[in-house]
Amino acid sequence: MPNKLDESLRPHLSALVDGELEPLEAIAIQRHVRHNDSLGAEQRSLEQLKLGVHLAGTRDDPPLGLRARLLAAVRSEAEAQRARRPLRWLWAIPAAAAVVAAVTFAVALSGPWFEDLDGAVPIALAPAALDPPAATERPAPPIYELDDEALIRLVHVHIGDLDPVALRDMSSSGALVQHGELADGFLDNDGGRAGVVQASFMDCNPRQRGDTLAVFDADRINLPPAVDSALEGAGVYTDVADGVEIRITSMGDRLFVVLRTSPAASVSPI
Amino acid sequence: MAWFRKRRRRDREAEAAFVEHVFSHWEGLFRYAVRLSGDEHTAEDLVQESLTKAYRAFDRCREDTNYRAWIFTILRNTFLSRARRTGRELPLEDPVSVADEGAANLEHALVTPDDGWRHGFEDEVLAALGELAETQRTAVVLCDVEGLTYDEISHVLGCPIGTVRSRIHHARRRLRATLAGYANARGYANAEQAG
Numbered sequence: 001m002p003n004k005l006d007e008s009l010r011p012h013l014s015a016l017v018d019g020e021l022e023p024l025e026a027i028a029i030q031r032h033v034r035h036n037d038s039l040g041a042e043q044r045s046l047e048q049l050k051l052g053v054h055l056a057g058t059r060d061d062p063p064l065g066l067r068a069r070l071l072a073a074v075r076s077e078a079e080a081q082r083a084r085r086p087l088r089w090l091w092a093i094p095a096a097a098a099v100v101a102a103v104t105f106a107v108a109l110s111g112p113w114f115e116d117l118d119g120a121v122p123i124a125l126a127p128a129a130l131d132p133p134a135a136t137e138r139p140a141p142p143i144y145e146l147d148d149e150a151l152i153r154l155v156h157v158h159i160g161d162l163d164p165v166a167l168r169d170m171s172s173s174g175a176l177v178q179h180g181e182l183a184d185g186f187l188d189n190d191g192g193r194a195g196v197v198q199a200s201f202m203d204c205n206p207r208q209r210g211d212t213l214a215v216f217d218a219d220r221i222n223l224p225p226a227v228d229s230a231l232e233g234a235g236v237y238t239d240v241a242d243g244v245e246i247r248i249t250s251m252g253d254r255l256f257v258v259l260r261t262s263p264a265a266s267v268s269p270i
Numbered sequence: 271m272a273w274f275r276k277r278r279r280r281d282r283e284a285e286a287a288f289v290e291h292v293f294s295h296w297e298g299l300f301r302y303a304v305r306l307s308g309d310e311h312t313a314e315d316l317v318q319e320s321l322t323k324a325y326r327a328f329d330r331c332r333e334d335t336n337y338r339a340w341i342f343t344i345l346r347n348t349f350l351s352r353a354r355r356t357g358r359e360l361p362l363e364d365p366v367s368v369a370d371e372g373a374a375n376l377e378h379a380l381v382t383p384d385d386g387w388r389h390g391f392e393d394e395v396l397a398a399l400g401e402l403a404e405t406q407r408t409a410v411v412l413c414d415v416e417g418l419t420y421d422e423i424s425h426v427l428g429c430p431i432g433t434v435r436s437r438i439h440h441a442r443r444r445l446r447a448t449l450a451g452y453a454n455a456r457g458y459a460n461a462e463q464a465g
Contacts, residue, residue, distance in 0.1 A: 011435075011436070011439050013439075014435070014438050014439045014442055015420070015435050015438075015439075018413060018420070018438070020419070020420045020435070045446065046442060046446075049442055049445060049446055049449070050414050050442075052391070052392070052395050052449075053395055053399070053410060053411075053414040053415060053445070054414050054415055055392060056391075056392035056393075056395035056396050056399075057301060057305070057396070057399075057411060057414065057415030058301065058415060059392055060304075062296075062297055062300045062301075063310060063314070066296075066300065066314060067296060069314070069318070070293070070296050070314075070317060070318055070321055071289075071293065073318045073321065073322060074285075074288065074289075074293060074321050074322065074325050075285070077322045077325045077326065078281065078284075078285055078325060081325070081326065082281060240278065
């Protein structure tokens with residue numbers, strides 16, 4: 001006839017085998033099991049079953065290459081996440097534009113006024129107009145700062161997060177130029193020229209796919225020191241931002257920036 | 271460019287932390303997924319989807335997160351969601367307990383050097399696991415195969431530790447009953463008893 005105490009202990013044997021009982025509880029049950037053949041046999045049976053399940057469950061090796069495939073999926077997700085990440089400084093673009101417009105308007109209002117003799121339309125003169133440069137002086141060409149912010153803006157035009165009109169300042173400064181004749185070997189054969197879209201706020205829109213190529217007038221560009229030194233050294237500067245590979249190189253008076261979404265693609269430096 | 275470098279370094283550190291804390295369980299996840307889904311292709315899909323989901327949420331984890339329990343929970347939830355979407359029936363409720371026929375001694379099978387009988391026995395164990403309710407199977411597989419604690423399993427199953435204990439107890443009774451039948455049918459249990 002089954003002992004009531006024995007029966008009440010049976011449900012705890014699994015937890016005992018798994019080492020999941022409180023220490024005092026485990027000691028008490030073990031002491032009882034030691035003097036009870038039936039419970040002892042059940043404990044051994046559970047231990048064997050646990051081992052059997054473990055051996056069966058770990059018998060088969062995972063498929064070949066699974067680890068690499070899973071790791072690639074995680075890395076791909078990481079890249080996608082970076083590409084989706086909003087830029088914290090984006091709000092500053094319209095704000096800066098508003099400030100510039102306000103300052104321009106204020107300067108215009110506070111400047112000297114002359115009455116047009118033929119009508120009542122006021123003409124605002126910029127302060128420089130009051131003191132024109134000597135006829136022999138030629139205005140220096142504007143220098144465009146191709147800094148981190150400008151590159152990121154270009155990256156986001158490439159991705160499609162920003163409208164190509166965001167490149168207007170590059171174009172209007174005269175730094176961003178069209179370049180019909182690309183040097184052979186600049187782009188890899190797989191990409192091909194057909195997949196390249198030159199970056200200007202006209203040519204980028206609409207752009208469905210392909211790499212972005214921005215060609216700058218090197219004389220009108222200021223580069224960050226790191227890019228400068230890379231161009232002087234290896235001749236090519238590479239970086240990755242928001243899942244987009246950035247490659248910068250120069251040839252003659254032209255500076256080339258290639259943006260490519262797939263970092264795996266290769267670009268041969270000139 | 272310093273800004274790029276800083277951000278890139280932060281991204282690399284996050285990836286390294288994910289690989290160390292979460293991705294490192296990929297083999298266990300795959301084994302568990304096979305036991306849940308029943309085939310390797312679906313299991314691979316499940317693990318991939320779970321790791322991707324986990325990566326998306328990884329930066330929101332607290333420092334004291336138990337990543338092992340967390341990723342196994344994601345995997346199970348992904349499996350259950352898929353099963354609901356595809357209309358696959360799941361025996362989610364624990365079945366009525368079976369009578370324990372636990373007299374069979376399984377030692378004969380387990381201590382014998384690798385031979386045809388043992389391989390057959392392991393197949394039998396896996397088949398018996400597949401017949402368990404999903405909650406019981408999860409509890410036993412995570413405990414015996416993957417070595418999770420009851421606390422971690424309770425996290426995965428979303429139930430108290432006492433329920434985990436009960437599920438493991440009932441699952442093992444059922445497994446023993448099934449496997450005892452297998453051993454008896456081949457005369458091993460009888461031979462053991464006779465010996």
